[in-house]
Every structure is written in structure tokens, then in C-alpha cells.
Amino acid sequence: MQATEAGVSTVMLIFENVSKTYENGTRALDDVSLRIEDGEFVFIVGPSGAGKSTLIKLLMKEEEPTSGKIYVGGQDLSQLRHRDIPYLRRKMGVVFQDFRLINELNVYDNVAFAMNATNCSRRSIQRRVPYVLKLMNLSEKAKAFPSELSGGEQQRVALSRALVNNPMMIVADEPTGNVDPRMSWEIMGLLNEINKRKTTVVVVTHEKNLVNALKKRVIYIEKGRVLSDRLEGQYSARQ
Amino acid sequence: MRGSNFFYFISQGVKYFRSNKYISFAAVGVLAACLFIMGNFWLIYLNVDLNLQRMEEENLTMLFLDDEVPSDRFAEIRSRIEQIENVAACEFISKEQAFEDYKATYAEEYDLYEDLEAQGINPLPNSFSVTMKDITIYEETIYQLSRIEGVARIRKQNQDTIDGMLSVAKSIYFICYWIMGLLFVASLFIIMNTIKIARFTNRRQINIMKFVGATDWFIRWPFIFEGAIIGLLAAVISHLFVWYTYTNVMVKLGETIRIFEILPFAEVSSQMLLVASVCGLLIGVLGSSISIRRYFDV
Ligand SMILES: Nc1ncnc2c1ncn2[C@@H]1O[C@H](COP(=O)(O)OP(=O)(O)OP(=O)(O)O)[C@@H](O)[C@H]1O
Numbered sequence: 332m333q334a335t336e337a338g339v340s341t342v343m344l345i346f347e348n349v350s351k352t353y354e355n356g357t358r359a360l361d362d363v364s365l366r367i368e369d370g371e372f373v374f375i376v377g378p379s380g381a382g383k384s385t386l387i388k389l390l391m392k393e394e395e396p397t398s399g400k401i402y403v404g405g406q407d408l409s410q411l412r413h414r415d416i417p418y419l420r421r422k423m424g425v426v427f428q429d430f431r432l433i434n435e436l437n438v439y440d441n442v443a444f445a446m447n448a449t450n451c452s453r454r455s456i457q458r459r460v461p462y463v464l465k466l467m468n469l470s471e472k473a474k475a476f477p478s479e480l481s482g483g484e485q486q487r488v489a490l491s492r493a494l495v496n497n498p499m500m501i502v503a504d505e506p507t508g509n510v511d512p513r514m515s516w517e518i519m520g521l522l523n524e525i526n527k528r529k530t531t532v533v534v535v536t537h538e539k540n541l542v543n544a545l546k547k548r549v550i551y552i553e554k555g556r557v558l559s560d561r562l563e564g565q566y567s568a569r570q
Numbered sequence: 571m572r573g574s575n576f577f578y579f580i581s582q583g584v585k586y587f588r589s590n591k592y593i594s595f596a597a598v599g600v601l602a603a604c605l606f607i608m609g610n611f612w613l614i615y616l617n618v619d620l621n622l623q624r625m626e627e628e629n630l631t632m633l634f635l636d637d638e639v640p641s642d643r644f645a646e647i648r649s650r651i652e653q654i655e656n657v658a659a660c661e662f663i664s665k666e667q668a669f670e671d672y673k674a675t676y677a678e679e680y681d682l683y684e685d686l687e688a689q690g691i692n693p694l695p696n697s698f699s700v701t702m703k704d705i706t707i708y709e710e711t712i713y714q715l716s717r718i719e720g721v722a723r724i725r726k727q728n729q730d731t732i733d734g735m736l737s738v739a740k741s742i743y744f745i746c747y748w749i750m751g752l753l754f755v756a757s758l759f760i761i762m763n764t765i766k767i768a769r770f771t772n773r774r775q776i777n778i779m780k781f782v783g784a785t786d787w788f789i790r791w792p793f794i795f796e797g798a799i800i801g802l803l804a805a806v807i808s809h810l811f812v813w814y815t816y817t818n819v820m821v822k823l824g825e826t827i828r829i830f831e832i833l834p835f836a837e838v839s840s841q842m843l844l845v846a847s848v849c850g851l852l853i854g855v856l857g858s859s860i861s862i863r864r865y866f867d868v
């Protein structure tokens with residue numbers, strides 16, 4: 332699994348013997364090697380404290396690995412300068428369990444905000460935001476504020492925001508954690524839709540039933556190590 | 571900064587200002603108070619400077635010549651006076667001229683000099699009036715002047731007043747500089763900490779901007795504008811207060827104590843507003859940008 336090979340550009344994500352030990356001595360990731368191809372749909376599962384969120388923080392360069400190398404879209408993250416980090420993040424749309432919407436802005440502005448922040452022209456914002464909201468079944472809620480929305484709706488707003496800048500990859504850390512079960516299915520369905528449009532999707536989740544039903548690639552992590560990595564996998568550590 | 575972003579940053583800055591209304595107003599109030607005090611000291615400085623300058627201008631030193639000195643040496647003496655570096659100007663006043671001046675000044679006391687005039691006696695000597703560039707080295711210059719051959723006597727003017735005024739002015743300058751400097755630092759510190767409280771509520775938003783890929787400068791600019799708004803508002807408010815107190819206290823005082831000349835506010839108004847705005851902007855912008863610095867680690 333050498334990153335210097337010719338095939339690098341078609342590989343979305345490479346973790347090469349990555350370990351992460353936090354300042355307090357917690358070893359969150361232990362010699363993790365992974366390879367996620369362009370256009371894949373991957374579940375990352377495992378018990379609480381396994382290191383799943385750490386993995387996502389590393390690939391967003393929110394944290395630095397203690398050892399090992401990470402490549403996103405062929406780019407070596409250790410070579411990235413501080414001022415290039417925003418451009419790395421624009422390639423990824425991120426969704427969190429707690430939605431992280433701006434309460435003072437309505438749905439439309441929450442999504443437009445991400446385009447504003449990346450220097451998009453007003454015209455492209457006016458064209459793109461309604462389109463994405465429609466895609467996420469939110470057209471009717473454009474004027475609503477986050478406090479007026481259900482958990483599932485809020486997460487769809489977050490998903491719209493993640494999508495609006497046309498990222499190469501969507502990264503979702505427990506996107507259904509604060510959403511009722513029926514809505515969880517809808518969110519997963521939307522992620523699946525996004526993936527069908529050739530966007531790579533990486534989802535960290537605890538939803539056993541959903542994982543088992545969708546028959547996607549499943550990477551199981553426990554105590555910072557990859558215990559299993561199977562296509563059409565089940566939510567379990569068994570190889 | 572792209573042109574189209576400029577207005578976005580400003581409107582975003584206004585939003586930050588308004589979203590933390592109470593803290594923003596507290597910051598404006600504190601800064602305005604500091605600028606007000608600074609402004610008053612600046613005005614004191616300007617007025618002391620004005621009065622000192624006026625005294626310097628009026629401060630003529632008279633050099634009286636020996637009656638023995640023949641008139642063909644006057645030009646030579648003049649050039650020797652002018653050679654002294656600190657001499658700004660020197661003017662020859664002849665015996666006759668001096669007597670005429672004297673008569674003009676004391677026209678009503680004719681009896682004082684009518685006898686002299688009748689006898690054709692002129693008791694006044696030939697003289698030079700000298701003005702100096704720098705009165706802080708007054709005594710040295712006087713010494714140099716006294717060494718010129720033919721100078722019989724030197725009449726220093728207002729020396730005690732000048733010395734007194736000079737030392738008072740020096741300590742006033744000293745106090746003004748220090749108070750303005752200290753207030754600048756203190757208000758920067760207060761503003762920084764006031765805005766820091768507001769930043770706490772902006773933290774979420776900054777965090778969100780970061781993970782959607784906003785650059786540091788894109789995040790920073792609105793806060794810089796927010797600081798500029800605080801600074802400019804404070805400058806205008808302090809200016810109005812300075813105006814009010816100056817015309818109602820200082821100018822009135824100047825009218826009562828006649829020996830001091832007080833600058834009319836109209837003459838310094840624009841300068842005061844400019845200085846206040848520059849200080850306000852500096853403190854506001856610095857305070858605002860320092861207060862968000864620690865959000866840029868990630
Ligand atoms: N900033 C940090 N400093 C120190 N230790 C941390 C930090 N973040 C996470 N950890 C520790 O690293 C380990 C992995 O944490 P991580 O958040 O990656 O787990 P997770 O798999 O996402 O768990 P969960 O399913 O509960 O979200 C845990 O033991 C956690 O306590």
C-alpha cells in the first residue's frame with residue numbers, strides 16, 4: 332500500500348500505519364492502515380472510545396498523527412501548511428452528531444454561509460443553495476430557524492451545508508445519533524443517494540440495523556486498531 | 571480582500587457588534603471614557619504649548635551698547651550677534667529711535683522728559699533687540715551675547731516667568747505623555763478582555779466556519795470591522811464630551827484668568843477628532859483581533 336504508486340490519485344483516502352497518542356497518554360489509534368477508493372461508501376463502527384472520531388479529526392487535520400502518514404485525494408497531509416488547511420477542508424463535507432448549525436441563521440442562510448465562507452459568488456450561491464435544499468427535501472423549510480426543526484431536519488440542513496460546496500467526500504460522525512429511528516433511515520438513504528452521485532461517503536455510526544441492512548463496506552475498530560474490514564459487512568468484529 | 575467581500579465583512583462585523591449588544595456598548599463606553607481623558611490631556615498639552623510659544627515670541631532680550639561705541643562698528647556687532655546659533659532675529663534700535671519710542675509710550679507723562687528734550691540730551695543708549703530660537707538654552711546664549719565687545723548691559727525679559735513656565739510645561743508634557751500612553755495600553759487591555767467575553771458566543775460560529783473551510787483571514791476580517799465600529803463610535807462620543815467640557819470649563823477658565831491664552835475649540839476640533847479616531851481604531855482593531863487569536867490554533 333505505497334502512496335507513491337501511480338494509482339494514488341484514484342484513492343480518496345489512505346492511512347499508512349497511523350498512530351495517535353494524545354498529550355494525556357491515551358493511545359486513540361494504534362498502527363491503523365486503511366485505503367478508501369474514490370466513490371466508495373464506508374461505515375466505520377466500533378465501541379465507544381475506539382478511536383473513530385479521532386480518525387476523522389486526523390483526516391481533517393484538526394489533530395496531527397503521532398506517527399504514520401495520511402493522504403487525502405493524493406495529498407500528503409503532513410506536507411500541508413497551516414494556510415492550506417481550509418482548502419483541504421473544502422474538499423470534505425463534514426456532518427456531526429450535534430448538527431452544529433448557527434441558531435441565529437435560518438436554514439437557507441446556514442447553507443449559504445458555507446458558500447460565503449469559501450468565497451463563492453452571490454450568483455452561484457443563489458443558484459446552488461435552493462438546489463441542494465431541494466435535494467435534501469428541505470425546500471419548504473428554507474425560512475425556518477434550527478430551533479423550529481426536528482433533529483432529522485436539522486441533520487438534513489447540516490448535510491445540505493456539507494454538500495453545498497461540492498466536496499469529493501462526505502464525512503459523517505454519528506449523523507443519526509440525535510435523530511429518531513425513522514429519521515435515521517432517511518438520513519442514511521440520503522447519504523446513499525449522495526454516494527450514487529459519485530461522492531465518497533464515510534460514516535461513523537452505532538446503528539447496527541442500518542449497517543446490516545445497507546450491505547456496505549464496514550471497518551470495525553476497537554481500542555484504536557482495525558479488527559476487521561469487509562465489503563458487504565455486518566456490524567461485528569468477526570472476520 | 572476581494573471587493574465583493576468588503577461589504578460582506580462589514581455587514582458581518584455589524585452583526586457581531588449587534589449580536590453582543592451589551593458587551594459592545596460596554597466596550598464603546600470604556601473606550602470613550604479613556605479617549606475622553608486622553609483628549610483632555612492632549613488639549614492641556616496643546617494649550618501649554620501655545621502659551622509657551624507665545625511667550626517665546628514675546629520674549630525680547632535687549633542688548634544695550636556702550637555710548638563710546640562708534641556708529642561704524644554697529645554693523646560688525648550685528649553680525650557677531652547673528653553668528654550665535656540660537657539667535658533667531660536681531661534688530662538694531664538707534665538712540666534716537668529709542669527716544670521716539672519712549673516718547674510715544676509715555677506721551678501723557680510729557681513732564682518726565684520735556685527738560686531733557688529741551689536741553690537736547692538723549693539718555694537712552696543704542697541697542698539691539700534679540701529673539702532666540704530655543705529658550706531652554708537661554709542662559710548660555712545670554713552669556714555668549716554678553717561677551718561681545720561693546721555690549722554694556724543686557725536686559726533679560728521675564729526670566730523668572732519663563733523659567734517657571736518652562737519647568738511647569740516640562741512636567742505637564744511628561745504627565746500628558748505618560749497618562750496618554752498608560753491609558754492607551756489600559757484601554758487596549760480592557761477592550762481585549764471585554765471583547766473576549768463576546769468571543770465566547772462567537773466561538774461556535776468560528777468553529778463552524780473553520781470546518782467548512784473558511785480561511786483565517788475570512789474569519790478575522792469581520793471581527794476587525796467590529797473593532798473598528800467600536801473604536802469609531804467611541805471616538806465620536808468622546809469627541810462630543812471633550813467638546814462640551816472644553817468649551818464649558820477650559821475656555822471659560824481662560825476668560826477668567828487672562829494671562830493664559832486658550833485655543834478656541836474650532837481650531838483644534840478636527841485635529842482632536844482625527845487623533846481620537848486613530849486611537850479608537852487602533853485600540854478597537856487591535857483589541858478585537860487579539861481577542862480572537864487563540865481561536866486560530868486548529
Ligand atoms: N482531545 C483528547 N485528548 C485526550 N484524549 C482524547 C481526546 N479525544 C479523544 N480522546 C480519547 O481517545 C480515545 C478515542 O476517542 P474517540 O473520540 O476517537 O472515540 P470514538 O470511537 O469516537 O468514541 P464514541 O463512539 O464514543 O464517539 C478515547 O479514549 C478518548 O477518551
Ligand SMILES: [Mg+2]
Pocket residue numbers: 383384385504
Ligand atoms: Mg466519536
